[in-house]
Amino acid sequence: MSPAASDPRLAGLPPAALPRMQAAMQAIRQGDADSVLRLAGEVLAMAPEHPEALRLIGIAHNASGRHAQARDALQRSHDRRPGDALVLIDLGNAQQRCGDPQTARASWHKAGELAPGHPMPWYNLGRALQLEGRTGEAIAMLSRAVELAPDFMPARILLGDALVHAGRFEEADAHYREALWRNPACGDAWRGLANMKVRPLSDEDREQLALNHSRADIGEPDRVAMGYALGKASEDHGRHEEAFAALQSANARLQREAPWDAAGFSARVDAIIAATAQLPAPIDPALGGEVVFIVGMPRSGSTLFEQILAAHPQVEGASELPDLGNVLDEESARRGRPFPEWIAEADAGDWQRLGRDYLQRTARWRERRPRFTDKMPENWLLAGVLRAMLPAATVLETRRDPLETAWSCYKQHFYRLPHFSCDFDDIAAFMRDSQRAMAARRERDPAHVPLQSYEALLRDPETAIRELLDTCGLAFDPACLAFHAAPRSVRTASATQVRQPLQADTGRAGGYGALLDPLRAALARVGLS
Structure with missing residues (x-):
């Protein structure tokens, strides 16, 4: 069976376009926006207005900060394939970044109707509602995303954050700890637990946090987040020298990544x-x-x-x-x-x-x-x-x-x-x-x-x-x-x-x-x- 026959998203492409489309899809996974634009552009030259090629171009523009161009490409994709939930999810992302949150929410709601079992429409809605201060509605959307995708850490962490904002600390604690059960080096989960300042981390928590913070196989964002959390936990236990060292390390890492221009x-x-x-x-x-x-x-x-x-x-x-x-x-x-x-x-x-x-x-x-x-x-x-x-x-x-x-x-x-x-x-x-x-x-x-x-x-x-x-x-x-x-x-x-x-x-x-x-x-x- 040909790739086009096995993947309905590639339907309508001539055989010569398929390798380029598959390479563009690989470039999306690798975060190579320039290659996506080049390859998908070549696909469009052979299959004008193909909706999947337009979708990939929209994603690449969004990732590069060209949100208006992303919105236009994704709108053209949606016009050609109006029942495609993935296109609507990506279109909503572009609309949100173009400063049109109401239209973005409408796109995500429609995507949720078309694909109720997909977590991303509910996650995007929850994230947008939380930013707008509509915390109760955000919790409902994020809970649905977590139910659909228990291992999707961004949704679980954001749900924990929303529960903290609503004052529901026991539930927030449970979600942060569930995230740590799934990934003990999840920096955002440790950050969430440490930021509940009226619920200090236990000494056992602090030891586990320190152990994971010292691991060699974690990414820089997790290491930085755990560094701040370790500083807070160590301070709570009166270990001020350890707290100072952890905070000094975390701040130095962030400063190297993006120095502040005080002058x-x-x-x-x-x-x-x-x-x-x-x-x-x-x-x-x-x-x-x-x-x-x-x-x-x-x-x-x-x-x-x-x-x-x-x-x-x-x-x-x-x-x-x-x-x-x-x-x-x-x-x-x-x-x-x-x-x-x-x-x-x-x-x-x-x-x-x-x-x-x-x-x-x-x-x-x-x-x-x-x-x-x-x-x-x-x-x-x-x-x-x-x-x-x-x-x-x-x-x-x-x-x-x-x-x-x-x-x-x-x-x-x-x-x-x-x-x-x-x-x-x-x-x-x-x-x-x-x-x-x-x-x-x-x-x-x-x-x-x-x-x-x-x-x-x-x-x-x-x-x-x-x-x-x-x-x-x-x-x-x-x-x-x-x-x-x-x-x-x-x-x-x-x-x-x-x-x-x-x-x-x-x-x-x-x-x-x-x-x-x-x-x-x-x-x-x-x-x-």
Whole structure:
């Protein structure tokens, strides 16, 4: 039997095209996008608009970051073969990456109808829903994917993460441990267990983690993830030298993979501060009063402050939203100039248009309650334009003891690379950049940029919470004192901590003694000791 006869996906190909198609399929498995495009292009020259060749071209474009070209090729494939679930799965991936999540979800739903036993439509739906903060729906989709493919680790790990975000820690623990039963060196499973900070790993867990971390046959992503987890587990057991060594190794590996350009980043901060010094008066000074932005350093208590506000009956906690950055990125693309170069050309009407765009994109967070929080920490970099774009928005800056903040960043595995958190000097420089950018914004608009102290909240919770609510123009509500009981999805590394009552002592840096002297020195060099 010929390959075309045995594989219906190759039906319609002339015999001369079959070797090229089979080579293209092998190149897809090897991740060789350039060979896929060349070989599938040759197939199309012999069999114009063949749906499988178009699908392979779409996958290759997607893998290379050419998402619009991927979407176009996959749409042509779908037009020729509308009942093909695989094409719809890949088309949904391209649509999602082109910034069209609703159309992507429709494609995946249709793929699920056509192939209900295939795990990928349900996994993709679950992943997209989780990113949108629809955690309950995500859990349902991911559970279905795991049921269909028990060995598909990405679905099982993401299900564990979603369960953590929903506060269902026992179920999350079971899925992470099931993943480890299937693969004891699954770095993401160890990461998930370690990140449930109110459920420390046992000493037996730590020993197993250390054993697998030292294996020679594991990939770099697993080794890095296990390094951060081992640092956390060792710290919990008072083994500070071992914790420091594991974290130092993990951070060094990430830094080698993608070095952070501290000087270049500081120059970008300078440019943004200068460009936002003079902005036009807003047309509508009341625009944006629905929004409370929570910005500042990661690991500075921002999730805790959001959880307190989200316990208020007037506020929806939306967690970390990409919308502000997306609005400005799209405006940069429209103008053909990067942010902040075009700021001086924008008039009051432009800023109002952009503010309304942001509010439209985030409208679903105001369906149940009139106000919402946007807790993307790095929005401090964009806060300067908010006084023209969303002039009535409140911008809370959270701060915590510099040493504790810096050490907590160093211990946290951030997946977006390059990242400032892998080096003590980079952390200190980034923290200083954050504070000086917010100081410039505060000087220009002091009424809407209050500073929130993590330590002050721990010392006197009720007073600090009353002041926080008053700052945001909210009446006091006793539910905010019991913030840990608020039933919401928390999609950050602090998901477990904010479901617990406040603890008076959350510091961890002191246990390391002189090991952290280089970090103390780095902070001192930028005036943050």
